[in-house]
Amino acid sequence: MRQETEVSDVSQVIAGAYEVIREIGSGGGGIVYLARHLRLDKQVVLKVDRRKLLAKPEALRREVDALKNLSHTYIPQVYDFVIENESVYTVMDYIEGESFDKPLKNGVRFTQPQVVHWACQLLEALSYLHSRPPHGILHADIKPANVMLTSQGDIRLIDYNIALALGEEGAVAIGRSLGYASPEHLGLGFSYSSESVPTHSRGDVRATTVLDSPDTVVSTNTPPPSSSSGKKIMLDVRSDIYGLGATLYHILTGSRPAHRVHEVVPLSDKDYSRGLVTIINKAMDPNPDLRYQSATEMLHAFQHLRENDPRVKRHKRMRMMTAIICIAVLMFGAFSTVMGLKRMQSEQASLKLAEYSANAMADGDSVKAVQYALDALPTPGIFTSNYTPQAQNALANALGVYDLEDGFKPHKVLELPSETLKTVLSPNGKTAAAITLGELTIYDTETAGVIATLPSMDSALSDVEFINNNRLVFAGKEGICLYDISQKQKVWTGKPATEIAVSADGSSIAAIYKDEGHATVYNGNGKVASEINFEGKKQRIAVNDSFANPNDNLLALSANGEWLAVSFGNGALSLFNVKDPNGTVELYDKSEFFHFEGGFSGNFFAFSSTGAKSSVFGVIDMHSLAQTGGFESKNPFGVIANESGIYISNENKVVRINPISGEQVELAYTAADVASFAIGKEGTLVGLKNNSFAFYDSDARLTMQFKGAFKADFVGMNGDYAIVGNRNTPNIRVLKQEHNPSIFDYDSSYVHDEARLNANGSTVMLFSLEQFRLYAIDGKLLKEVKLPETEQIYDQQYKRDKKGSRLEVIYNDGHTDIYSGDTGELVGTEQREQPDLSLYEQFFTDTLKIASPLEGAPVAYDRKSGKKIKELEKDAYLTYVTQVGNNVITEYVSTDGERYGLLLDGKTCETLAYLPNLCDIIGDRLLFDMTSGQLRETHLHATSELIAQMTP
Structure with a gap:
């Protein structure tokens, strides 16, 4: 029976952020739901744990931080942990696919x-997990x-509500999925006693003895299981090795391993490859000392599976004599081969670094992009390839x-102690302040240097919130x-507070504690x-505010602090x-x-209110206290209201x-829905829900x-600086405004x-198939011409040669007008x-x-x-x-009219x-024609010149 605290209504919203869509799985550990992040409009997996929360908050927080920081191809990203009504909810990536238990139940067999x-x-995923600091x-x-x-x-290793951060002495047994659980999970100790075999620490490799019959792999001198010593049997990485071996056993054979370890029927090389049999049987050895001692060791065995096959070894021996005879002949070519291989490796490394x-650069981190690009351009030498075009690009x-x-262009990256809770810019943009859990860090946005760190x-x-550029x-x-x-000191301290609002004139500061x-x-x-006094009402917060901020609350002061x-x-x-207490x-x-x-803008208060089905925007005149306008939409409204x-x-x-x-007045028309935005004197910075961000100038041009x-x-934007974060x-990410001369x-x-x-x-000369204008370089208009018979024009060519500069307008019948x-x-x-x-x-x-054919890509x-x-560009003329x-x-010219060039080798x-x-x-x-009405120029830059610019 489900606990009262579990999700029972598919319309329920957890922590004010996650709307449950439907149940997609359940088991002994808990129930798994497909959910939607309301603010991000993104599908996620939401798992509620059946176990009671026993860990201390600080211990749980350390484990949560460790899991949220995981990032690996074969592991779903953990986004959040939420504690509500004494239940722990894990929020992670939603993976399209199905777990292996389903095809196995349907009798599907795999090669x-x-x-x-x-x-x-x-094993790559396990090796990554097992190597996470500290233990x-x-x-x-x-x-x-x-x-x-x-x-x-491909695969994804899921279910992290029962993952454990290992302590120095290992971890207690908690997962007991019969057939896959190691003996240690069940409290059985198969390790050698200290009298019979020297003690080995985790990670030491112990060989498994393979008997003459290849059908069975057993441990030598394995004592009977014991758990009566009084010492609690702990799990370590070798316990995961057993579970993996048992999982591979099931996927390979279609049969679940026996529940009791001593009843497991070992794999036989009569049915499967001997190398594969050896690896899986060794991984499932009851004695953890005789299993693979790490995921890396077991991965190495798989990666060298073919070369360890006895048939391959015999084949190698047969070829040995032939190889010896050929050595003398090949000595001369050996150096060339090595050099070629080294150059090939150098080129492959260059391509990867360029990627x-x-x-x-796509992430907006130009500092890291430059460093990767420089690393992709090694000093030319006998063992290094020439600069690859990809690295130069x-x-x-x-x-x-x-x-x-x-x-705004990528400038610097501010490295925070942990995930960002909030970040703001000073009015001039030269200083940024970022809140992480338990810490405020103040940065110089020009240098990305830390100015101060405060609890x-x-x-x-x-x-x-900034009051001014200095406070x-x-x-x-x-x-x-x-x-x-500037003084690097506290001016005053008040009562405990979490949410804060500052009036535009800086005269008033309002604060609420939780x-x-x-x-x-x-x-x-x-x-x-x-x-x-709120007269009994309270703001909306998560049950455990150490992990989540719904960001659903509004707290704002009017410009002079009156409202x-x-x-x-x-x-x-x-x-x-x-x-006036009576003026509410x-x-x-x-x-x-x-x-x-x-927020407030002059005499007006503007706001949006969003629910599960609709969102409302409204404006209130604070003089008359009457609504002057508003809208309703099925999609959420984002609102910024300030003195601008x-x-x-x-x-x-x-x-x-x-x-x-x-x-x-339209400020930005974007390619995807808006997630966040900021307004500045130069334009609008927009964060989009398709994992991108964009800047639109004051004329709403991208x-x-x-x-x-x-x-x-x-996102935030003030002065010549902007910030973007997740x-x-x-x-x-810190962006900086660039102004290029024309x-x-x-x-x-x-x-x-x-x-x-x-x-x-x-x-x-500015020209098209209909007209042209000729300007003096100082901007004076010299001539404006409407071209005749524009429907008959075939092409135009601007030429500069000994005959001078001219525009040739070529018509379909061959006659050409020269201007x-x-x-x-x-x-x-x-x-x-x-x-x-x-x-x-x-x-x-x-x-x-x-x-360049009429249809299809140009070909060189x-x-x-x-x-x-x-083949050259496919989607442009x-x-x-x-x-x-x-x-x-x-x-x-692209299909949407964009003009660009490519410098090609x-x-x-x-x-x-x-x-x-x-x-x-x-x-x-x-020369470059900016859509904002300027011609700008630069010169072709040799790669050596660019490298020299970046070399001290």
């Missing part, structure tokens, strides 16, 4: 190669039901040498604390100005007049809403809203986007396809050969022929041999090919650099 493949993956993590219940088979054919660099991308767009309230609810207030260990950063029934309002000097807005766990939302306004005295956001305005997000849009007229492995739970990671500015609303500079750099690049005047008309209207084009360099061929080298030294630049056509917004090439000068 030996499949079993070996999965065994290696399981390793024991799974303790490995069985087919706890091994998931994904749709990709790491690209992944780090990674370095150029990590340094951003060709990305001349203004906007905070030991609660996930702990808060921090902040936070939930200190001893109580709410005002801290002066779910107490009142708020305390302080003045700037730390004196208590008022106590606000305090507070939401409550029963769905109430109240506006308290700080100076109840927006909701009770409701089904459980999540609130909002009122901003809301809903689905994939962010808008600024006029509190009186309701007029909306100027920066990073796709990474984490969702941006929070609650499950201990790192905060060589020419123009009206960005003028529609054109291309931009070109004339030969002497005195004019700029001066210096004056814009029509200087001639020529009748040329009629162009091929099939649009099949060919481009030539010294070494390449590039064919060796010009001399005609051999195909590489090739417009130009330019030879630059020994390399080539290809220019493209002149021999292999592999990409050396991505050139966004490329519009013109003059020698080694590269």
Whole structure:
């Protein structure tokens, strides 16, 4: 029978964050549910443990932190642990697939190669778990039901509610899945006594004796089991080895091992490979001293399974004599082979590091991306390969040498002591403050250096807010604390507090301690100005606030501290007049809403209220105390309200809203739903639910986007700095605003396809198939022309040569109009050969022929041999090919109109650099046409030049 504390209603919400969808499994350890994270709108697994919580909170917290920090391909990510109504809930990845017990029950049989493949993956996972500091993590219940088979054919080792962090003396037995549990689980001791065999510590390797008959693997001189010594039998990593061996036994044979260890029928090499039989039988030896002593040792046995096969050994001996005869002949080639292998290894390492660099850059960590890229470019030598194109591309991308767009770019990474609970920026953005469990850390965002570390309230609810650039207030260990950063000292300390709000003028600070029934309002000097009585209502918090913060509460002060807005766990939302106890306004005295956001903007209070089925946004005029507008949606509203305005997000849009007229101004239209956003003078920074974040400029144009492995739970932006973070990671990405100089500015609303500079750099032509404008380099408009018969235009080409600079407009019948690049005047008309209207084009360099068909990707061929080298971009139209030294630049227009170039290796056509917004090439000068209305330039950077820039 299920306990009262377990989930009984599929609509139940756990810890205010996880909505149960359905039960997907149950067992002796607990019940497993499919759930949805309400804020993230992401499916997760939620397991409620049947066992009573006996561990001390600090011990449980250490174990929780250890499990949440696990990150391995074959282990699902643990996101959260929640304690509610004395039950422990584990939140982890939802894995698409099924556990092995289901196909085994249906009689499905697996091949030996499949079993070996999965065994290696399981052992990689166990090796990772067992090596976690300080003493390793024991799974303790490995069985087919706890091994998931994904749709990709890989495994995941699941069920961490019964995993144990190993102590120095091992762990007590807890998992007893009969047939898979080691003798130690059952309290049986098969280890040698100290009199008969020397004592060996965990990790020592003891050989298993294989008798003459290959059918059986047994231990020599194994004494009978005993558990009467009075000493508790502990589990260690060898207990997991037994469980794994028993699991592989079942997957291989289709039969569950006998419950009693001495009744297990050993595998026979008459039915299976001798090497596989030997490994599994050894793993299941009743005596832990005679099993594999570590997962790494057992993995090594699997990895060398073939070479340890007796048939392979005999074959090797037969070949030995032949090999000896050949040695003399091969000596000369040996050095070349070794050198070739070393170079091959060097190249493979370079490719892998380049991939790491690209992944780090996608995550917004440019510092790590640069380091990986530099590591991928070793000093050339006899045993190292030449620079790989992938590594050169990674370095150029990590340094951003060709990305001349203004906007926020990856700058630094703040390394926190543990997962982030909250982080904020100072008004000028030069300082960041981050709360982790029990600690506040203050950082310099320019250098990522730590300014100060202070003890905070030991609660996930702990808060921090800046009052100005030099002072902040936070939930200190001893109580709410005002801290002066420049003086590095506490100014004053008040009562215990967790959630904090600061008025815009800095004159008032409101604080609530957990779910107490009142708020305390302080003045700037730390004196208590008022106590606000909630009349029995309390804010919403998790049962155990050491592990979870629902982040559902609203606490906000008006600009001058006159009004305090507070939401409550029963769905109430109240506006308290700080100076008048009788001036309370109840927006909701009770409701089904459980999540609130909002704040004050001038004379208005803006808020959103979100429940299971809908979300409401509203604006209240604080003078008249009347609602001026509002919306309702099935999707949650995000709200930011401050002295700069009122901003809301809903689905994939962010808008600024006029509190009186309701007029909306679009700030961002995103590719996925918005998870978080921040507003700054330069634009809008948005965290998206598809694990990416993006920046939109003041005209709502997308100027920066990073796709990474984490969702941006929070973003912040002030001055020239921005921060992006995830609650499950201990790192905060710092972005910095870049402003690049331009060589020419123009009206960005003028529609054109291309931009070109004339030969002497005195004019700029912006042109399309309909029109062109010619400007002097100082911005003066010299000429504007509407092209005739635009529907008959075949192509346009801007040329610079001894004849000067000119735009040639080519029509379908072959006649060509020529316009001066210096004056814009029509200087001639020529009748040329009629162009091929099939649009099949060919481009030539010294070494390449590039064919661009009407449909399909362009293809590069060796010009001399005609051999195909590489297909080029598939999803874009090739417009130009330019030879630059020994390399080539290809220019493209994507399907959505984006123009860009690729710097390619002149021999292999592999990409050396991505050139966004490329519009013109003059020698080694590269010109870029920014969509915001500027032409900018840089030069081609040799890889050696980029390396030198990064070398002290």
